[in-house]
Amino acid sequence: LPDGEPVGIRTTSVLVENVEQVLRQYAAEVEAEMATIVEDEVADTWMRQAIGYHLGWLDADFRPLNEEVGRSGGKKLRPALAILSYRAAALGPHGRAWLADDLSRVLPFAAALELLHNYTLIHDDIQDDDRTRRGRPTLWTICGTAQAINVGNCLHAISLHCLERLANRGFDAADVARLSAALAHASVELAIGQRRDLAFENEQDVGPGVYLEMVAGKTAGLLRCASYGGALLATDGSRPGAAKSLTAFGEFGMHLGLAFQIRDDVLGIWGAEEDTGKPSGSDIRRRKKSLPIIFALQAASEEAFEQLSALYSLGGELTTSEEACVRRILGSCAAAALAQSQAEEQRERALSALGWAAGNGETLRTNPFLANLAELADFVTHRSS
Numbered sequence: 001l002p003d004g005e006p007v008g009i010r011t012t013s014v015l016v017e018n019v020e021q022v023l024r025q026y027a028a029e030v031e032a033e034m035a036t037i038v039e040d041e042v043a044d045t046w047m048r049q050a051i052g053y054h055l056g057w058l059d060a061d062f063r064p065l066n067e068e069v070g071r072s073g074g075k076k077l078r079p080a081l082a083i084l085s086y087r088a089a090a091l092g093p094h095g096r097a098w099l100a101d102d103l104s105r106v107l108p109f110a111a112a113l114e115l116l117h118n119y120t121l122i123h124d125d126i127q128d129d130d131r132t133r134r135g136r137p138t139l140w141t142i143c144g145t146a147q148a149i150n151v152g153n154c155l156h157a158i159s160l161h162c163l164e165r166l167a168n169r170g171f172d173a174a175d176v177a178r179l180s181a182a183l184a185h186a187s188v189e190l191a192i193g194q195r196r197d198l199a200f201e202n203e204q205d206v207g208p209g210v211y212l213e214m215v216a217g218k219t220a221g222l223l224r225c226a227s228y229g230g231a232l233l234a235t236d237g238s239r240p241g242a243a244k245s246l247t248a249f250g251e252f253g254m255h256l257g258l259a260f261q262i263r264d265d266v267l268g269i270w271g272a273e274e275d276t277g278k279p280s281g282s283d284i285r286r287r288k289k290s291l292p293i294i295f296a297l298q299a300a301s302e303e304a305f306e307q308l309s310a311l312y313s314l315g316g317e318l319t320t321s322e323e324a325c326v327r328r329i330l331g332s333c334a335a336a337a338l339a340q341s342q343a344e345e346q347r348e349r350a351l352s353a354l355g356w357a358a359g360n361g362e363t364l365r366t367n368p369f370l371a372n373l374a375e376l377a378d379f380v381t382h383r384s385s
């Protein structure tokens with residue numbers, strides 16, 4: 001980003017209730033868009049039902065779940081990031097202001113992000129051998145890994161179909177093509193990030209730098225795409241400064257994504273299963289090089305370091321007593337606080353990029369969606385679920 005003073009975006013308090021309301025409100029609209037695209041594009045009944053199971057619409061016998069939106073279907077963070085960036089950019093200095101309240105136009109993109117995200121979750125649970133997600137058995141435990149891979153592939157392909165709908169909602173072909181390219185790029189980076197994440201399980205020298213590069217691929221790239229893409233749809237690219245603003249929206253999403261994944265690493269060890277919906281400690285048992293472990297390997301006493309590196313060079317899953325030993329070492333060198341402070345740093349960087357995205361003279365007072373985006377950065381950094 002260019003040198004000089006950005007317009008500062010600073011939040012004074014963590015307005016978690018507020019942003020959670022925003023997430024819930026958008027989630028319902030995004031789910032409705034997702035449901036129609038699944039209905040339109042997937043002719044096979046079993047495939048539709050398996051998708052419905054994973055998305056929290058159906059139970060394991062493929063009967064309707066009728067739960068409150070979001071309970072078994074995830075937080076819908078990526079759609080919210082896209083919608084808020086779209087609305088914030090519409091009201092910004094390069095924006096098409098009339099779009100700010102017309103959510104129907106951005107919903108296909110929001111749904112595409114969520115469908116693509118869910119494909120990655122289905123495959124990730126196979127790769128990580130995790131049996132629980134969103135408080136329910138993972139899809140592969142219901143239908144086997146081979147069929148779950150097919151369901152994931154199907155969701156990935158449907159997400160591309162979603163973008164075709166943008167042409168019918170008033171966007172020109174050039175913008176849709178740029179968005180498709182951005183989404184495809186994020187998907188390639190994501191696969192590479194996942195490859196590196198798995199490879200790190202068997203590598204000894206994983207430092208914070210390569211960890212952040214890996215997370216930029218596996219998680220933050222899609223959040224960058226969400227923020228950039230949402231803003232792109234609402235921006236008049238011919239206005240001076242528009243390109244710089246779009247880059248800054250992307251940077252905002254990237255740093256928010258890094259904060260989000262670091263917080264996920266912290267919750268993976270110290271979070272409560274009833275909040276996260278995921279098994280606590282599975283990252284440790286799998287010997288994942290999550291950020292608290294990487295920091296502990298740097299900050300532990302010599303003796304603890306030897307113990308930790310010996311445990312992390314073993315093959316297979318760690319036992320319960322080995323997990324307890326890792327937890328003691330993490331506690332002894334304040335690894336949670338070290339990782340959390342890195343999440344806070346990424347949040348700061350996100351807020352600074354948001355200042356640039358807003359353009360000079362834009363304030364939180366006149367653009368409520370910028371305030372919501374700043375709150376979203378707080379939420380991902382401090383969340384418990």
Ligand code: IPE
Nearest residue numbers: 074075076077134219261264
């Ligand atoms: C989980 O993402 C996977 C990561 C990138 C850490 P979310 O925490 O956004 O998952 P859901 O959709 O809300 O369940």
Ligand code: IPE
Nearest residue numbers: 120121124128218219264268
């Ligand atoms: C998150 O993977 C990234 C993707 C799903 C692509 P993780 O393995 O770190 O996340 P959880 O903890 O299973 O959700």
Ligand code: MG
Nearest residue numbers: 124125128130
């Ligand atoms: Mg996983």
Ligand code: MG
Nearest residue numbers: 124127128197
């Ligand atoms: Mg994983």
